[in-house]
Amino acid sequence: GAVVSQHPSWVICKSGTSVKIECRSLDFQATTMFWYRQFPKQSLMLMATSNEGSKATYEQGVEKDKFLINHASLTLSTLTVTSAHPEDSSFYICSARDSRRASYNEQFFGPGTRLTVL
Amino acid sequence: RKEVEQDPGPFNVPEGATVAFNCTYSNSASQSFFWYRQDCRKEPKLLMSVYSSGNEDGRFTAQLNRASQYISLLIRDSKLSDSATYLCVVNGATGKLIFGQGTTLQVKP
Numbered sequence: 707g708a709v710v711s712q713h714p715s716w717v718i719c720k721s722g723t724s725v726k727i728e729c730r731s732l733d734f735q736a737t738t739m740f741w742y743r744q745f746p747k748q749s750l751m752l753m754a755t756s757n758e759g760s761k762a763t764y765e766q767g768v769e770k771d772k773f774l775i776n777h778a779s780l781t782l783s784t785l786t787v788t789s790a791h792p793e794d795s796s797f798y799i800c801s802a803r804d805s806r807r808a809s810y811n812e813q814f815f816g817p818g819t820r821l822t823v824l
Numbered sequence: 825r826k827e828v829e830q831d832p833g834p835f836n837v838p839e840g841a842t843v844a845f846n847c848t849y850s851n852s853a854s855q856s857f858f859w860y861r862q863d864c865r866k867e868p869k870l871l872m873s874v875y876s877s878g879n880e881d882g883r884f885t886a887q888l889n890r891a892s893q894y895i896s897l898l899i900r901d902s903k904l905s906d907s908a909t910y911l912c913v914v915n916g917a918t919g920k921l922i923f924g925q926g927t928t929l930q931v932k933p
Contacts, residue, residue, distance in 0.1 A: 740920075747832075749911065749923040750868065799867050801921075812858075813921060815867040 709733055710802050712816035719790055720824055726786045727819045729800030735780035736802035740813060741773070744797040756783040790823045797821075825850055828924035830912050836930045841902045845927045847895040847912030856915035857888055859897050861908045862926065868911055871897075902931045 709732040719725050729739055737758050742750040754775055755763045762775035774786040783802075787794055797820050801813035830847045837843050849857075857874035872879065874886040874895055885898040895912055912924035 749925045751923075752920055755920065797865070812870065812873075815869070818865075818867045820865070 708804065708814045710736075710800065710814045710816040712800055712819050714819060715817060716820040716822075718822045718824065721791050722789055724786055724788045725790055725821060726784055727798055727800075727821075729783045729785070729802070729816050731781045731802045731804070731814070734802075734804040734806070736783075737780060737805055738803045739777060739783040740801045740803075741775065741783075741785050742799045742801070744799060744818075750799060753785075787821065790821070792823045795821055795823045826925075827851060827916065827922045828912055828914050830924035830927050832925050832927060834928040834930050836932060837902055838932055839902055839904060841931075842898065842900045843902055843929060844899075845897045845910055845912075845929075847897075847924055849893050849895070849912075849914045849922075851914070851916060851922075852890075852893060854914045854916065857886075857895050858913040858921075859884075859886055859895075860911040860913055860923075862911055863908050868913075868923075871910070899929075902929075904931050904933060907931045 711730045713728045739756040741753045744750045752765050753768045756775045756777040758777045758780050764770045777783040797818050799818040800816045803813050828849050859871040860868040861871045862868040872881050874888045878887040883900045887896045907930050909926040909928045911926045914922045916922045
């Protein structure tokens with residue numbers, strides 16, 4: 707149980723285009739999902755917290771108009787990188803939390819999406 | 825100062841060795857602590873939670889010292905398959921997970 711999927715697993719796009727990444731909880735409902743970004747040899751950095759049915763909460767320094775998050779259902783959150791540039795190339799990982807589980811703080815991670823912007 | 829600090833390593837050890845990783849955190853209000861393992865170009869996977877009384881899972885032992893705000897992970901009888909980056913993770917004040925930079929372990933034959 708507690709499987710999280712992400713799609714696509716990797717994407718290469720031209721500068722200026724927008725890219726949508728999907729995060730799905732496959733066998734549980736996730737009222738809260740998280741989006742992280744990881745640059746090479748660095749740690750995961752939280753970008754935003756996505757709450758079902760409400761606006762996402764962005765971390766300081768993350769542009770909400772550039773990284774659009776939609777959490778329209780209890781099993782799906784999407785991150786859209788708008789007008790992507792080479793500096794947005796990174797490993798984007800989502801995680802989901804199932805509030806019904808005993809270990810409430812445990813997050814289940816998706817396999818990540820590797821974005822390369824040319 | 826980073827909220828969660830780890831020595832990035834790398835730690836190069838022979839098979840069978842015992843290796844220990846340390847981690848310090850800055851927020852004394854943190855309540856939950858974890859060790860995650862991350863393989864190259866993969867997502868992090870939960871290795872074990874860390875409890876105040878210390879806990880063991882096979883060859884892995886985790887300990888927490890709240891007074892010193894210090895967490896440790898001990899790996900005994902290292903295997904080649906233990907080679908990975910080990911992330912110290914702390915539940916922050918707002919309930920968010922704060923990740924350390926990670927400590928890289930290379931186990932050599």
